[in-house]
Amino acid sequence: MNRSSQHPLRELAERTRHAGAVLRTRSLETRARVLYEALWALADKKAPSGRHAREALARTTGLSPEMIDWSLAALPIEQARLLMFAERAEDRVPVDLAGVVLAGNVFVAAIEPITAALLLGAPIVVKASSRDDAMPRLFRAAIREQDPELAEALAVVTFPGGDEDKERALFSRAESVVGYGSDHALSELATRLAPGARFFAHGHGVGVAFVVPPDHDADVTTITDALAIDVCAYDQRGCMSPHVVFVEPTEHVSARDFAIQLARAMDRLGQRVPRGPLPPKVASQQLQWRAIGEAQGGLFEGDGFAVALSSGFRLSPGYRNVVVVECTRDRFASAIDSVSRFVRVLAQNGQWVTAPADCRCCAMGEMQRPRFGETRDGIPLHVAFLKET
Amino acid sequence: MSEEHKRRASALIARLAPPHAIPREDAWRARDAHLEALRAFQKAQIPVYGRLSERFGALPVDVLRHARATVHEASEDIRVFLTSGTTQGARGAHPFRDLSLYDQAAKAAAAYALFPDGSLDLCVLAPSEEERPESSLSYMLARFGEWFGERVTIAFREGKLDLAALSGALERAQATGRPLALLGTSFAFVHAEDAFAERGVTFALPDKSRVMQTGGFKGRSREFTPPEMRSLISSRYDVPASFVVSEYGMTELSSQMYELTLRHALNGDRAPIDATRRFFVPDWVRVTAVDPERLQPVAPGEVGILRIEDGANVDSVAALQTADFARVVDGELELLGRDPDAVPRGCSLAIDEVLSAGDGAT
Structure with a gap:
């Protein structure tokens, strides 16, 4: 008997797999209701689960309490949407066990794969980030409040990524694994899955926006307010966070004007939803990044944010630092050429430019709030949790 | 004007040669005076430094990947050293008109x-x-x-x-x-x-x-x-x-x-x-660990980002703000590198990752 077969994580995975039978005795409607109620319990700041979630996440996420509250309030998914998603399964059978590996940068990323798996009747083992494992544990506790037996089909474990023995043991029976994280971490993880297991990797990514400013000031403000939400959400730590906003100048609004307006919008939002504390490494990167903006003659900064004008694509250190680049629609493709394969989301206020392959397109203000079940990185969410036909 | 600063720098450097009998405190006083004079001179002569020095205290080194910062014209360059380009697409430049x-x-x-x-x-x-x-x-x-x-x-x-x-x-x-x-x-x-x-x-x-x-x-x-x-x-x-x-x-x-x-x-x-x-740290160089947000010196022995003021950088900016974390103890430097803490990046794309993938973002 090898080490892996004796491993407690293997036993946990086996127990979770068996719990799938109980999960599937619940009707689809029941599963949808349980998940919906669990999400509402977390979203409701007056409910015990909601209060506990806010306290726990304040300790682990590094986000401000206001940002956590904003994020949790957006958690609930309408039951009708859950049921619509489940219809995609048609007559396909759920996998006997799914796995998911979460990253620690955006805590709400735990919700979608867990919800999808349980909704479709697939038990799931979750390797949470060793940096922040609060959200999947909170979600499991909230599900348990609604249906303790159903919650047994969800196991959450925490250990540092890259532990080969543990990863092999945890995913030894998983038919499919969904991974979020760096390209490097995911490529290593792929080598540790069971033979024949399918792997759905959501690696490095970045968001961009393309704007043709409208003529009226109020309309520009509407766009900058929405973009400010995209930049500030989760303190710009996600792979869908916009780093660069391309602006095609008009007779009325230059890229510089737009950058100033965006800075004002970020300032307004920051007063209501402040940025969390800056890690020292980011502070060091931010200093260098902002200095380049200042040297290039366009840095608009305030308490916890900055907008820098740039002549070309420039990644930001995150944490509410964003670049504005003057760019005509016919030059957009070449402007993102060096990073196009990393572009996960494109937001624009019209149909001005063509998105790179497998890139999600959306309106301003929706970059960090994809709808539940939307195809991500070209991969439909449900396929990971259903057996191959 | 530049020649006077070079003479001062040269005199400071010459003191390191044996017998090196000058107490370090005396050398540091001379260094500090030299650096202050150099700062005023370079702020006046190098526009980008003059513009950024108040906000950042020193010139953040990544700026040199995007802007020339010397007291002399490019036509006078006799040698330009370039950085490796490992942290940004563009390469930083350090031009010299005199290597003495x-x-x-x-x-x-x-x-x-x-x-x-x-x-x-x-x-x-x-x-x-x-x-x-x-x-x-x-x-x-x-x-x-x-x-x-x-x-x-x-x-x-x-x-x-x-x-x-x-x-x-x-x-x-x-x-x-x-x-x-x-x-x-x-x-x-x-x-x-x-x-x-x-x-x-x-x-x-x-x-x-x-x-x-x-x-x-x-x-x-x-x-x-x-x-x-x-x-x-x-x-x-x-x-x-x-x-x-x-x-x-x-x-x-x-x-x-x-x-x-x-x-x-x-x-x-x-x-x-x-x-x-x-x-x-040689006697013509001053190192200071500063808080990465407030840009003020941290207490002796505390960790901060490293600011280096090189008295031998007369034609280029002497006061440089690096991204390296360090502590300064008794005037000596303990380097901690660029990653003293992990940052929750997850799937978020970082600059180095684009470059290591073989694409240079500019």
């Missing part, structure tokens, strides 16, 4: 920390000056060959370690009993280590042989801590750990910093060599 201060500073610091006992045979594990004229390291090592080298071997050709040349130099040293100085990048030493380990080859270099390694491993496939690296080198070449010296230099500077373990060992000092190694 650079040479004086490099020679003085190396003579103090690396060659206090005079010349010896050298083996260079870095590209030659001809191969990489834009590399400040290659330039410096070429000068070391002229100043401190009895016989010089370049064990690096066409971007690769020349293992045959390195082996030849090592075997010659063993055969002749003449001490050898191996000088190169940390990563070149890793390549040598891999090759020799695969062949099961070790060397026993003569007494007083030494190693100078410089540079990190950012973006490389293998990383070692400084103690691990020191231990590998020490074992492979049979050189005492105190004779394995790290150098800290930057393209944007004219001056270098070294660990003093070799000097102490040659002087018979019994300083514990495996304790935290610190870099000797």
